[in-house]
Amino acid sequence: MSAPRTPPSGARPPWGSSKVAEPHLLESDALPALLQVQGLGKSFGGNRAVDDISFSVAAGELLALIGPNGAGKSTTFNMVNGQLKPDAGSIQLDGTELIGRKPRDIWKLGVGRTFQIAETFASLTVVENVQMALLSADAKLYSLFTRAAGHKRDEALALLDQVGMVSQADRPCSVLAYGDVKRVELAIAMANRPKLLLMDEPTAGMAPKERNELMALTKRLVVERGLAVLFTEHSMDVVFAHADRLIVLARGRLIAEGSATEIRDHPKVQEVYFGSGKTFEKKAAVAP
Ligand SMILES: Nc1ncnc2c1ncn2[C@@H]1O[C@H](COP(=O)(O)OP(=O)(O)OP(=O)(O)O)[C@@H](O)[C@H]1O
Numbered sequence: 006m007s008a009p010r011t012p013p014s015g016a017r018p019p020w021g022s023s024k025v026a027e028p029h030l031l032e033s034d035a036l037p038a039l040l041q042v043q044g045l046g047k048s049f050g051g052n053r054a055v056d057d058i059s060f061s062v063a064a065g066e067l068l069a070l071i072g073p074n075g076a077g078k079s080t081t082f083n084m085v086n087g088q089l090k091p092d093a094g095s096i097q098l099d100g101t102e103l104i105g106r107k108p109r110d111i112w113k114l115g116v117g118r119t120f121q122i123a124e125t126f127a128s129l130t131v132v133e134n135v136q137m138a139l140l141s142a143d144a145k146l147y148s149l150f151t152r153a154a155g156h157k158r159d160e161a162l163a164l165l166d167q168v169g170m171v172s173q174a175d176r177p178c179s180v181l182a183y184g185d186v187k188r189v190e191l192a193i194a195m196a197n198r199p200k201l202l203l204m205d206e207p208t209a210g211m212a213p214k215e216r217n218e219l220m221a222l223t224k225r226l227v228v229e230r231g232l233a234v235l236f237t238e239h240s241m242d243v244v245f246a247h248a249d250r251l252i253v254l255a256r257g258r259l260i261a262e263g264s265a266t267e268i269r270d271h272p273k274v275q276e277v278y279f280g281s282g283k284t285f286e287k288k289a290a291v292a293p
Pocket residue numbers: 006007008049052054072073074075076077078079080081
């Protein structure tokens with residue numbers, strides 16, 4: 006769990022006068038969903054962490070899952086990737102039910118996730134880390150004997166090129182700047198050719214410029230590869246600038262869904278971020 010990042014009541018709104026993403030090209034409601042979540046629920050003791058939520062993600066869509074601390078975002082992610090068993094509902098990828106499958110089987114079906122910094126191998130070089138991921142991805146298809154390490158290096162370099170890291174391919178991961186490690190993590194996640202990529206707070210700990218660069222890069226992968234991405238992010242400026250569509254959780258319930266503009270102006274969203282009775286306009290008026 007992360008430290009609170011939503012402003013206390015009376016503070017500047019988290020989205021100020023931020024840039025809003027271009028209207029998305031996809032009318033996701035009209036597209037067949039890649040991921041279809043229906044009536045999903047999870048309680049921890051008496052705490053309904055995720056309470057009967059339904060949403061979908063289409064191929065080629067960058068969907069933001071936002072909400073205050075403790076809203077149930079990570080719990081939702083961990084049910085989709087199989088680390089947590091839901092109490093209720095259904096999670097289908099391309100029509101295949103994921104509930105009841107092991108995390109590794111879900112990964113094999115095409116659900117990737119970005120990992121935290123500790124999970125790259127600091128002693129290996131950048132390109133070696135991506136080669137490892139490629140070999141691991143191929144292990145689901147081929148035996149040990151059919152692997153060709155040299156070829157994998159070329160493929161790894163191609164992935165690193167996509168995330169702008171090819172010039173640092175032969176440096177150890179341990180010497181990289183934080184933002185560059187996040188790019189390598191993205192290349193590692195892409196090595197398995199996921200259909201859906203889950204990114205839980207991918208830009209945590211990054212400076213605003215790096216945050217925007219990482220999300221712009223992610224958006225490019227979404228567009229170029231038809232990848233579906235579900236991500237959480239606490240910086241509303243980043244969310245509004247890059248997400249195609251947003252869904253909002255509060256105390257385990259899905260309270261709103263729509264474009265950046267629709268969500269920014271949504272009364273229920275303003276209420277959970279600013280406290281009942283306050284509106285975005287009133288808060289904006291006191292912002293510096
Ligand atoms: N393993 C667990 N055991 C007990 N309670 C948990 C567990 N994981 C999460 N919770 C509770 O479930 C609720 C949702 O937590 P979750 O981590 O999903 O929120 P989140 O939206 O990801 O928050 P944050 O923005 O802080 O990351 C919280 O009340 C939290 O305390």
